[in-house]
Amino acid sequence: MAMIVDALSWVFLLTGGFLGVSGGIGILRFPDFFTRLHAAGVTDTLCAALILLGLMMQAGWGLVAVKLAFIILFLSFTGPVAAHALARAALHGGLMPLLHRAEDDPSKS
Amino acid sequence: MRHIISLTLILAGFWLLLSGHFVPLLLGLGAVSILLVVAIALRMDAFDHENQPLHLTFRFTPYWVWLAGEIVKSNIEVVRCIWGPVSAISPTRIHLTATQRSDVGKVIYANSITLTPGTVAMRLEGDQIEVHALTRAAAASLQGGEMGRRVRELER
Amino acid sequence: MLLSFLAITTIAVVRLRDLFAVVMLFGIFSLLSAAIFVTLDAVDVAFTEAAVGAGISTVLMLATLTLTTRTESPPRHGTLLPLLVVCVTGGALVYGTLDMPRFGDPQAPIHQHVAPRYLQDSPAEIGLPNVVTSVLASYRGYDTLGEVTVIFTAGAGVLMLLGAIRRRTACCDDTGKGGSAVNHNLVLRVVAKILIPFVLLFALYVQFHGDFGPGGGFQAGVIFAAAFILYTLIFGLAAARAVASPGVLRVLSALGVLLFAGVGLAGIFAGGDFLDYGVLASHPVAGQHLGILLIELGVGTTVAAVMIMIFYLFAGRTR
Amino acid sequence: MFAAAILAVLVTMGLALIRAFRGPTVYDRILAVNMFGTKTVLFIAVYGFLSGRPDFLDIALVYALINFISTVAVLKFFEYGGPGRAATTPDEGEGD
Incomplete structure (x- = not known):
């Protein structure tokens, strides 16, 4: 049982790390701000959660695990809010998202 | 009280x-x-x-589990886009109607949209949510409305 | 690796002309330095850097930016002379370090003098697991009292500088409620409401657990202030002032210093020296504990009150 | 294995750093800084495990909170400090 948890935590840590690097490459490769926002979302949500979960499994039950859980909780609260506020501010500031085809409704900002 | x-x-x-x-x-x-x-x-x-939505917390668990699944799925999708050719992405902008009754419900909905990578809620005014999606597929799955229905069930 | 990031960031900061971008890079800079402090095992310093550097200083720098212009004016003088001065100073510093003992050398003077005493005797004399807190609050009580007074004075100074020219502070507080996207932002509002109590409680947790882990008055004060800043940012200055009015804050900031000094004086009255907490209770260790708790509270109160006050002033001026 | 995770976090930090330098819009920079902050939280948490000092977690927790507040502050600044002009025009980028 302990070994399974151990192995699982390694898998989580590695996957989380991979997602992080992917997100980093994403914010370099994607063409405009709004698409980069999605790439950053990858690193903010699943990457962080996986790495912290991996750590939780290493820590075992206890206060450390609880604190890690708090970090996950806070990050999952603040992450999307920050992303949303950022997108909204960018839109408000007049930044237009690059659209696939221009037949979508023109923005009304 | x-x-x-x-x-x-x-x-x-x-x-x-x-x-x-x-x-x-x-x-x-x-x-x-x-x-x-x-x-x-x-x-x-x-x-x-604005009421403290803390009393909703207990009903969250099933929703969180479902949302976690969604997050994993959409993460895989976005990572595929990142490593694949840039032409694979098709940024889209859609408008959704939030059918939740309370402000808190709408906020949960908007946050859930943002929390799943590939879709970001850009604006929330009245009951209109403006969403930017990385791909058409992501936008379409939102328009399917399952997430909205689940959030609506949270309030009651 | 982190150090190289730091160097690159510094170069970029110097080269950029857009002050806003510079502020953002400063944010990264302080995040990096906190990470470095962590790797150096300086937990308390990293904690302070985390709270002050990444959060508050960014906010204050931005507030300053709104008072001035956004782009740096082009330099009026040549770059050669400053470069020379910097090189000479840097060279002198490097030369100075050549004389210093190697990092971690047990024979180094710093390890011979007071450090062993602090490290060995502090558990017995003060009875706290976190040595940094013992050193700051007990052995170096005078220094810390001085620092708190400096913060108080700085707060008073800013108050005088900015408060003297208050033209529109009082009248235009609420104009922001109308057109601002942040104010109108439902998502921000709801989440901030949920978050703020937890931030406040977390600050108090840091305040009272400085004895056991990293933390203490300074950090707690800053985090507490950060919660108020968040509230001010989202609900407007008028609402925040109604929660904690500037008058109350002024009294609180002075009260913190007085509490600190008062604990010191109490030591004298109880028959000891100034800032000697050992005599405050029947048992020296218990006395130390009580004294440290009280002065940390004083530090926290002053820091939080001054920070919020300064932020109010900036916020009032930027409208 | 912690080392692998830390390395990945560091690489991500580096990539975010590049985006912060490159801009081109201020929002890209804010995004990069925000992401950098999250990565710092992770870095501190993992490093705390690597060195066996889990009290680092308090710092990570502080970061998770403070980072959010400074992002909000930055956005607020734009509402007042740089209407339209400052936000829409991509700035000159590094080194002029």
Whole structure:
């Protein structure tokens, strides 16, 4: 049982790390701000959660695990809010998202 | 009143879990701290009356599990886009109607949209949510409306 | 690796002309330095850097930016002379370090003098697991009292500088409520409401657990202030002032210093020296504990009150 | 294995750093800084495990909170400090 948890935590840590690097490459490769926002979302949500979960499994039950859980909780609260506020501010500031085809409704900002 | 009690209880739990020291001095200080925080929170609340959605917390668990699954799925999708050719992405902008009744419900909906990578809620005005999606597929799955329905079931 | 990031960031900061971008990079800079402090095992310093550097200083720098212009004016003088001065100073510093003992050398003077005493005797004399707190609050009580007074004075100074020219502070507080996207932002409002009590409680947790882990008055004060800043940012200055009015804050900031000094004086009255907490209770260790708790509270109160006050002033001026 | 995770976090930090330098819009920079902050939280948490000092977690927790507040502050600044002009025009980028 302990070994399974151990192995699982390694898998989580590695996957989380991979997602992080992917997100980093994403914010370099994607063409405009709004698409980069999605790439950053990858690193903010699943990457962080996986790495912290991996750590939780290493820590075992206890206060450390609880604190890690708090970090996950806070990050999952603040992450999307920050992303949303950022997108909204960018839109408000007049930044237009690059659209696939221009037949979508023109923005009304 | 119910909000005050639930906030106090949750803060007390937060303190105990953070602290981990169960000596009388720290417990006493914790009690004083919690009272202070609740007092400040009350003073802050006096200026507009948005209810504390804390009582919703208990019904969240099934939703969280479902959402976690969604997050994993959409993460895989976005990572595929990142490593694949740039032409694979098709940024799209859509408008959704939030059918949730309360403000809190709408906020949960918007946050859930943002939390799943590939879709970001850009604007929330009235009951209109403007969403930017990385791919058409992501936009379409949102328009399917399952997430909105699940959030609506949360409130009641 | 982190150090190289730091160097790159510094170069970029110097080269950029857009002050806003510079502020953002400063944010990264302080995040990096906190990470470095962590790797150096300086937990308390990293904690302070985390709270002050990444959060508050960014906010204050931005507030300053709104008072001035956004782009740096082009330099009026040549770059050669400053470069020379910097090189000479840097060279002198490097030369100075050549004389210093190697990092971690047990024979180094710093390890011979007071450090062993602090490290060995502090558990017995003060009875706290966190040596940094013992050093700051007990052995170096005078220094810390001085620092708190400096913060108080700085707060008073800013108050005088900015408060003297208050033209529109009082009248235009609420104009922001109308057109601002942040104010109108439902998502921000709801989440901030949920978050703020937890931030406040977390600050108090840091305050009272400085004895056991990293933390203490300074950090707690800053985090506490950060919660108020968040509230001010989202609900407007008027609402925040109604929660904690500037008058109350002024009294609180002075009260913190007085509490600190008062504990010191109490030591004298109880028959000891100034800032000697050992005599405050029947048992020296208990006395130390009580004294440290009280002065940390004083530090926290002053820091939080001054921070919020300064932020109010900036916020009032930027409208 | 912690080392692998830390390395990945560091690489991500580096990539975010590049985006912060490159801009081109201020929002890209804010995004990069925000992401950098999250990565710092992770870095501190993992490093705390690597060196066996889990009290680092308090710092990570502080970061998770403070980072959010400074992002909000930055956005607020734009509402007042740089209407339209400052936000829409991509700035000159590094080194002029």
